[in-house]
Amino acid sequence: MNALRPRLRDRLCVAAFILLWIAPTAYHGLWRAPIPGEPALLHDWHDVACLFPVRPKVWNMYFVEVRRSGRPEWEQLDETLDFGMEPFGHRTRLHRFLVAWGVQRDAGRREVAEYLVAGDRGRHPELPPIIGLRFVWAGFVPRPDDVAQGAWRRPPLAQVPRQERRVLSVHDFPERAP
Numbered sequence: 001m002n003a004l005r006p007r008l009r010d011r012l013c014v015a016a017f018i019l020l021w022i023a024p025t026a027y028h029g030l031w032r033a034p035i036p037g038e039p040a041l042l043h044d045w046h047d048v049a050c051l052f053p054v055r056p057k058v059w060n061m062y063f064v065e066v067r068r069s070g071r072p073e074w075e076q077l078d079e080t081l082d083f084g085m086e087p088f089g090h091r092t093r094l095h096r097f098l099v100a101w102g103v104q105r106d107a108g109r110r111e112v113a114e115y116l117v118a119g120d121r122g123r124h125p126e127l128p129p130i131i132g133l134r135f136v137w138a139g140f141v142p143r144p145d146d147v148a149q150g151a152w153r154r155p156p157l158a159q160v161p162r163q164e165r166r167v168l169s170v171h172d173f174p175e176r177a178p
Helices: 008-031 040-050 093-101 106-123
Strands: 059-068 130-140 165-172
Touching: 059 093, 059 106, 093 106, 106 130, 106 165
Parallel strands: none
Antiparallel strands: 059 130, 130 165
16 A cells, blocks of 8 residues: 655645744744844744743733712723623733824824713713823833732722822723813
């Protein structure tokens, strides 16, 4: 009986996969360094095996605060009503948007703010309308001596000290005359 022999093309594909993916990934995993002369894009592709070589010093947490008509104080908005799915652990798509946009995407933040305000007005017509919305960043510093009990959840913004917060952007929504 004749055994099926792989074609030359099949052998070349396997060799290319080993040389272009497996070997560089193994190099990154063992030496934790880019291959000399490797382009940055290829380095990122190969570095999948080393996703978390060191723990982060600060965990980013994002919050949405609103100010309602007739109320001077800011209150935390529960954005999980609009961004309830958490495909990134305990982070929502809103968190991913804010991380990706950084500080240079005011237009994107404005669009999301308008979406959140419209959603709130539709859900809660009995509440005073939102006249201001702001995105707030806070850093959570994990402490090695504070062992987590169960799944970690971000604390309410009221529990985050003011000096550990940074307002990313503020969006005003003037009241409309009826």
